[in-house]
Amino acid sequence: MTNSIAVIGGGASGLTAAIAAARSGKYSVTVYESGGRVGRKILATGNGRCNMTNINADTRFYHGQNPNFILGAKRGFWVKETIDFFEELGVVVNVEEDGKVYPYSNQASAVLDVLRFKIDDTDNIRIMLPFEVKTVTKTGERFVITAFDGRQETADKVIIATGGKAAPAFGSKGVGYDILKAFGHKITPLAPSLVQIKTETDVVKKLKGIKLDADVTLGGEREYGEVLFTEYGLSGPAVFSLSSRLGNTKTVSLDIMSRYDKDELYVKILDRIAKRPKITLDNFFVGMFHKRVGQAILKCAGIEPLSRYAVTLGEKEIARVCAIIKKWDFRITGTMSWNNAQVTKGGAVTDEFGPETMESKKVKNLYAAGEVLDIDGDCGGYNLQWAWSSGYLAGTEAGK
Ligand SMILES: Cc1cc2nc3c(=O)[nH]c(=O)nc-3n(C[C@H](O)[C@H](O)[C@H](O)COP(=O)(O)OP(=O)(O)OC[C@H]3O[C@@H](n4cnc5c(N)ncnc54)[C@H](O)[C@@H]3O)c2cc1C
Structure with missing residues (x-):
């Protein structure tokens, strides 16, 4: 031979x-x-x-x-x-x-x-x-x-x-x-590819270490799974998996309450307000989301100060909160390096x-x-x- x-x-x-x-x-x-x-x-x-x-x-x-x-x-x-x-x-x-x-x-x-x-x-x-x-x-x-x-x-x-x-x-x-x-x-x-995604850090940094289950949408594809907020962006199996579809996509979106549609969510929030009108907004979402996630959602919806009572939330504000819960957008700035891929x-x-x-x-x-x-x-x-x-x-x- x-x-x-x-x-x-x-x-x-x-x-x-x-x-x-x-x-x-x-x-x-x-x-x-x-x-x-x-x-x-x-x-x-x-x-x-x-x-x-x-x-x-x-x-x-x-x-x-x-x-x-x-x-x-x-x-x-x-x-x-x-x-x-x-x-x-x-x-x-x-x-x-x-x-x-x-x-x-x-x-x-x-x-x-x-x-x-x-x-x-x-x-x-x-x-x-x-x-x-x-x-x-x-x-x-x-x-x-x-x-x-x-x-x-x-x-x-x-x-x-x-x-x-x-x-x-x-x-x-x-x-x-x-x-x-x-x-x-x-x-x-x-x-x-198959790598963590970097996003603008103003929101994610404050949520570093928190995990939640979400429907993640990226590049027209959707995947349900665990998402981890990190100092640099988003990680977790669903994000990781969708990173292969990144291409020129500029936004990754989370639906953090995918079991409810927007209308059901609206009713749920009204119900929470009715049951706890005097709870301050910084604690309003405790029991529904991680406390810091709840606070971040309210801030992203432009609702401040969080020392306000729940009962002060107006219709438009509630609608903005629902919109964010169903489609929380994060601007993509890149991916982590070859070492992580x-x-x-x-x-x-x-x-x-x-x-x-x-x-x-x-x-x-x-x-x-x-x-x-x-x-x-x-x-x-x-x-x-x-x-x-x-x-x-x-x-x-x-x-x-
Ligand atoms: C942490 C991690 C987890 C993964 N988990 C999975 C999984 O569970 N399922 C899945 O389907 N995929 C998984 N993958 C992806 C999968 O491992 C790779 O796609 C696959 O191993 C690629 O096979 P390959 O033979 O092309 O390259 P490799 O497996 O990378 O092998 C290339 C080999 O060539 C050698 N080599 C490189 N350059 C030279 C050179 N110049 N001279 C001599 N030798 C050289 C390297 O040392 C290496 O041994 C994972 C990848 C990583 C990093």
């Missing part, structure tokens, strides 16, 4: 690619990993539980210039095949609410372990680490892989599986984009790759998989599904 495949990056997509590439037995496969161990990010996924995939995964949950690019993977190696693949390696899975799939053991380490065991058991896979690839060039039919420390290796085929720029603490620093650019591939603008929005233009093979249309025998491509998914197992699928397809094709 003299032919060789180099997999650049030992993360979710790279490890799957290596296992798939080795299956034909025609190639020796080397995984080049910059860190001291493979799969560091996998360990951090799903709060250490690894939300491996989602049984509802389809184009609705993916973004990029062409989300339909995932349809090739959907035809070739998708959710069922992924679950079968991991079950074959020993992972028993559990499907939870919203179709999220976790290992039954609730341990992300189990997912990484079975991949490592498989690799250890496979004679034609070798892991080289730490080996931080700086460049990949092609001379004639062979690729030359050069590390930052000057070491060089060669291969017949190369799979770029370096991940994106999100969460660089786990090894993904964005070098993959430079490697693909050097081969003439275009990279779309990159931005952190779970995924990268943007990446290598997918039209330049085969959707069923992940092979470059520009350079023969060059493949890309995972987050380095311009595909990002919502929160809920969609990003790992993309990594497993694209890695598996790239590996299978390279191994032919």
Whole structure:
């Protein structure tokens, strides 16, 4: 066996690619990993539980210039095949609410372990680490892989599986984009996604640390869930999840009483006033919202001083309060940084790759998989599904 495949990056997509590439037995496969161990990010996924995939995964949950690019993977190696693949390696899975799939053991380490065991058991896979690839060039039919420390290796085929720029603490620093650019591939603008949102801070700062359940609307999408006020803006699962839809959206809105419509809310407030006319406004919402949230709503509605009695609230004032409770707008100023993001929005233009093979249309025998491509998914197992699928397809094709 003299032919060789180099997999650049030992993360979710790279490890799957290596296992798939080795299956034909025609190639020796080397995984080049910059860190001291493979799969560091996998360990951090799903709060250490690894939300491996989602049984509802389809184009609705993916973004990029062409989300339909995932349809090739959907035809070739998708959710069922992924679950079968991991079950074959020993992972028993559990499907939870919203179709999220976790290992039954609730341990992300189990997912990484079975991949490592498989690799250890496979004679034609070798892991080289730490080996931080700086460049990949092609001379004639062979690729030359050069590390930052000057070491060089060669291969017949190369799979770029370096991940994106999100969460660089786990090894993904964005070098993959430079490697693909050097081969003439275009990279779309990159931005952190699945990340906390920064807003104007005058209101949120005062509510720092308070959590509430709300219907969050952003970029035309709505999601119900917990919202956390922070010093810089808004966090919590619903906000985090909707951050993938950010685009040029300038406002995020909270409906903090979504079970009531505006009219019902109006009646409820009138009732509160009737029952406690002499309560001062600073305590008026105690029992309905966190005290500080209630005070902030009244201030946002321009109602002051809060030492006034509830009974002094006029019709227009009550209407303004209801409007804010149902649609509390926060002006977006940005997102938190790459360090806080779970995924990268943007990446290598997918039209330049085969959707069923992940092979470059520009350079023969060059493949890309995972987050380095311009595909990002919502929160809920969609990003790992993309990594497993694209890695598996790239590996299978390279191994032919
Ligand atoms: C905290 C956190 C939690 C997450 N939870 C989930 C979840 O529960 N479910 C879900 O679906 N998604 C989740 N994600 C997203 C998911 O982990 C990623 O989308 C996925 O891991 C991407 O796979 P990848 O193989 O493309 O890249 P990565 O997993 O990032 O792997 C890339 C690998 O390449 C290596 N590398 C990078 N550059 C080089 C180089 N120059 N030379 C050699 N090696 C290099 C890196 O060290 C790394 O090991 C989470 C992400 C984070 C940060």
